[in-house]
Amino acid sequence: MSTLPANLKYTKSHEWVRSEEDGSLTIGITDHAQQALGDIVFLELPETGRTLSAGETCAVVESVKAASDLYAPVAGEVVAVNQDIVDTPDAVNADAYANWLFKLQPTNAADVATLLDAAGYAAEIAQA
Template sequence: MMTLPANLKYTESHEWIRTEADGTLTIGITDHAQEALGDIVFLELPEVGRALNAGDACAVVESVKAASDIYAPVAGEVVAVNEDAAGSPESVNANAFDAWLFKLKPANADDVNGLMSADAYKAAIGG
């Protein structure tokens, strides 16, 4: 059964976004995305310090079936990447909502309000 934590925001390109207490955003791929990809074998994460525009392709998830771009949900600067996930990409398959990919300091915190709720994302993927 697919899980969709209600406290997160989502994108049509299957990223999840969690706003942290310090205002940074933690970003990963959804359970739906990892299920569609299959066994994940490689993660290419963005460089810390990289400035992103909303919609920029900034990371790649490769599975045995396909490679898929990960997009910045909002504009901002990459402030951290999850080296643990990069070292064991299968962790994303095991728990997509624990195995975050990168953290972003948003250029405008209000941009997050424009992202999808769990219900909207569920509807978008035909849940």
């Protein structure tokens, strides 16, 4: 298993979250999720401007093995989508942490503190 970046927060549903200086959140899937899914071949990401509730299904990742839903880590508005990754979804296979999927402007920035840190996520996936 690869080392989990300590600067990120994580969800039990295998999304990673990076807080940006402008207050937005950059979201992707973890390497653990990518390895479990296998080669990613298609991504369906949320529309810019969509308002999400925490835990709401907002995207789909399809691999050669399965399709998996992605969930909003916190409530907020989608402010950007990584069109490059939609066009080349296999880039996530090479480096899940270097390839973000979408950005969210959180409704309440303090909600990020409720997410798992690297140690918490490592413990979570060790139990799986």
